[in-house]
Amino acid sequence: MKLFFYMSMMFSLMLFLFVMVLFFNKDMIMVEWEIFNFYSLDFGFIILLDWVSLLFMSYVLFISGWVMLYSSNYMEMDKFKDRFYILLILFVISMLLLVISPNLISLLLGWDGLGLISYCLVAYYQNFSSYNSSMVTFLSNRIGDSFLLVSIFFMMNYGGWNFIFYEYLEFNFIMLMLIILASMTKSAQIPFSLWLPMAMAAPTPVSSLVHSSTLVTAGVYLLIRFYDFFIIYVNQFMLLMLLFMLTMLLSSVSALMEIDLKKIIALSTLSQLSLMMMMLLMGFKELAFFHLLIHAIFKSLLFLCSGVIIHDYKYYQDIRMMGSYSKMMPMISCYLNISGLSLCGMPFLSSYFTKDYVMELLLSENNINMMMMMLYYICIGLTMLYYFRLIYYLNFSWFNLSSLYYFIDNKWLMMNSMKLLMIFSLIFGSIMSWLFLDNMKIIMMDNYLSAMIYLMMLFILIKFLEKYFYMVELSMSEVKMFLLNMWYLKMFFVNNIIMMFSVNMNYFMEKGWGELLGSQGIYLMYKNMSMIYQIYQFNNIKYYLIMFIMMFYLIIYLYLYSLKSV
Structure with a gap:
C-alpha cells in the first residue's frame, strides 16, 4: 500500500504541474485509437487530456493515496484486507477511466465499473x-446506467459517440434529459436520494473515497462535460432547479434528525452535490467544478476523522453515546472542526470562496425568484445547525459508554494521513481562486445583504447555545417519521421497489423455472442418471442375461432375413 501511496502522490504532483502548462497555454491533448468503422460509425477509444480532466485526476490520485495509507492502519486486523485493497484500486481506476473519456461508450465502462465495484465494497462486511x-x-x-444506454442509442444519429467533437451541434432534448437523469441517479438527487446514506454500510475509507472524489461526483463531472449542450435548453430545466433545491432541504433536515455519525456526513455530501448541480443550471460551470474539487478535500477529511472516532468508541456510530471527545483526542477534534467549518462556508476557509460567491450571484441574478432564495438561505442555516449539533454531541455532552473505558492513541499512520488534508482544507480555496478564477465578476452589494447570511449563522449559533435545544422531542409522530425517513423515500423504495424485485426474483428464480433450469435442474438430472446407473450396477447379472438374449434374437433375426433375401 505504501507503493501505491508514493506512486499516486508522484503522479498527482506531475499531473498538477502539467495542468499549469495546459491551462496557461490554453492547450489540450487528445489520443485516439480507432478500433473499427461500421457504416460510418466510428468505434474507438479516445483519451482527452485537458486541464479539467487532468486536474480532477490529480485530485482523485491525491485523495486516494492518502485514503489508501489510512486504510493500511484502519484495516490492518481485517482478514480480507487484500481483497479490500484490490477493490479500492479498481474503484480508482474506473473513476480515472471515466474522467479521461470524451466518448460515451468508453465512459460507460468507467460508469459501470464504479457501480459494480461500489456494490462489492458496500457489501464488504457481509x-x-x-x-x-x-x-x-x-x-x-x-x-442511471439504463438512461445512459438509451442516450447512446440516441447519439447514433450523429455518426459517433465522441461528444467532444460536437461543440456547436444542438443535441436532441430527450437525449440531454436522459443524460441529466443519469447524472441525478449517480449524484443521488430526488427521487434517487436513498442510496447515498445507505451506502454508509461500507468501511469508512470507502465512504471517504466515494463521497469525496469518485462515485457521487461522477454525475456532476458528466454534466460539466455536457455543459455546453444542455445550457441552450436551460430555461426548460427550471423544474430540475427546484428538485435540486428540495434535495438540499431534504438532506439538511434529515441530517438534523439523524443520530448516525457517518450518515450525517453523508447527508451533508448530498446537500453539497445539490448545490453543485444548481450552480451548473445557473450557468456557473467553472465555479461548480472548483467547488467539486474543494468539497473533495474537506469531505474526505471529515470521513477520515469519523473513522478514527468510530474506532475510539469501539465501533459505535450513535452520536448520543459519544461525548467529551475534545478532552481525549484534541488533534482529531481540531481536524474535524476545521473540515466542518469549511463545510459550513466559514470566512476564509476553502469552501468560503465558492459558497459565498454563489450566494452573491444568487442575490444579483434577476431570474431567481424569492422562494429559491429563501430555500438557499434555509439550507445554509441548516448546515450550520446540524454541524453544531454534531459538535455538541461529540465534545460537550456527557460520555455515555462504559465508565471503565480508555482511549488508545496508537493510530499514528491514520493521524499522519490527515495532516496535509487539514492544511489544504484551510488554504486550498484561496490558492485555487488565485490560480484559475481570474475572470470572476466583482459584485457590489449593500452591506445588509452581504451580512444577512452571517446574521443568520449568528442566530443559529445563539439557538444552539440554548440549554434544551437538542433535547426537544417532536410531539407529532407522523412529522417525526416523515423527517426521519427522508420524506418517506426510504419506505417507498425499500418496501415497494426493492421488495418487489426480491419477491419476484424469489418466486421466479428460486421457486419457478429458474430453479429447474439452474442448480436444482442440474441436481435432478445427475440424480436420475446416477439412480439408473445404480440400478444397472446392483442387477448386473440379470441385465447381462437380458442383453445376451436380446443380442441372440437379433443375430438370429438378421440371419433369417439374409436367407430370405437370397
Whole structure:
C-alpha cells in the first residue's frame, strides 16, 4: 500500500504541474485509437487530456493515496484486507477511466465499473444491513446506467459517440434529459436520494473515497462535460432547479434528525452535490467544478476523522453515546472542526470562496425568484445547525459508554494521513481562486445583504447555545417519521421497489423455472442418471442375461432375413 501511496502522490504532483502548462497555454491533448468503422460509425477509444480532466485526476490520485495509507492502519486486523485493497484500486481506476473519456461508450465502462465495484465494497462486511444497502445502491445506479444506454442509442444519429467533437451541434432534448437523469441517479438527487446514506454500510475509507472524489461526483463531472449542450435548453430545466433545491432541504433536515455519525456526513455530501448541480443550471460551470474539487478535500477529511472516532468508541456510530471527545483526542477534534467549518462556508476557509460567491450571484441574478432564495438561505442555516449539533454531541455532552473505558492513541499512520488534508482544507480555496478564477465578476452589494447570511449563522449559533435545544422531542409522530425517513423515500423504495424485485426474483428464480433450469435442474438430472446407473450396477447379472438374449434374437433375426433375401 505504501507503493501505491508514493506512486499516486508522484503522479498527482506531475499531473498538477502539467495542468499549469495546459491551462496557461490554453492547450489540450487528445489520443485516439480507432478500433473499427461500421457504416460510418466510428468505434474507438479516445483519451482527452485537458486541464479539467487532468486536474480532477490529480485530485482523485491525491485523495486516494492518502485514503489508501489510512486504510493500511484502519484495516490492518481485517482478514480480507487484500481483497479490500484490490477493490479500492479498481474503484480508482474506473473513476480515472471515466474522467479521461470524451466518448460515451468508453465512459460507460468507467460508469459501470464504479457501480459494480461500489456494490462489492458496500457489501464488504457481509451482514444483513450491508447486503440490503448494496442492493439499493446497485439498483439505483443501474437506473442511471439504463438512461445512459438509451442516450447512446440516441447519439447514433450523429455518426459517433465522441461528444467532444460536437461543440456547436444542438443535441436532441430527450437525449440531454436522459443524460441529466443519469447524472441525478449517480449524484443521488430526488427521487434517487436513498442510496447515498445507505451506502454508509461500507468501511469508512470507502465512504471517504466515494463521497469525496469518485462515485457521487461522477454525475456532476458528466454534466460539466455536457455543459455546453444542455445550457441552450436551460430555461426548460427550471423544474430540475427546484428538485435540486428540495434535495438540499431534504438532506439538511434529515441530517438534523439523524443520530448516525457517518450518515450525517453523508447527508451533508448530498446537500453539497445539490448545490453543485444548481450552480451548473445557473450557468456557473467553472465555479461548480472548483467547488467539486474543494468539497473533495474537506469531505474526505471529515470521513477520515469519523473513522478514527468510530474506532475510539469501539465501533459505535450513535452520536448520543459519544461525548467529551475534545478532552481525549484534541488533534482529531481540531481536524474535524476545521473540515466542518469549511463545510459550513466559514470566512476564509476553502469552501468560503465558492459558497459565498454563489450566494452573491444568487442575490444579483434577476431570474431567481424569492422562494429559491429563501430555500438557499434555509439550507445554509441548516448546515450550520446540524454541524453544531454534531459538535455538541461529540465534545460537550456527557460520555455515555462504559465508565471503565480508555482511549488508545496508537493510530499514528491514520493521524499522519490527515495532516496535509487539514492544511489544504484551510488554504486550498484561496490558492485555487488565485490560480484559475481570474475572470470572476466583482459584485457590489449593500452591506445588509452581504451580512444577512452571517446574521443568520449568528442566530443559529445563539439557538444552539440554548440549554434544551437538542433535547426537544417532536410531539407529532407522523412529522417525526416523515423527517426521519427522508420524506418517506426510504419506505417507498425499500418496501415497494426493492421488495418487489426480491419477491419476484424469489418466486421466479428460486421457486419457478429458474430453479429447474439452474442448480436444482442440474441436481435432478445427475440424480436420475446416477439412480439408473445404480440400478444397472446392483442387477448386473440379470441385465447381462437380458442383453445376451436380446443380442441372440437379433443375430438370429438378421440371419433369417439374409436367407430370405437370397
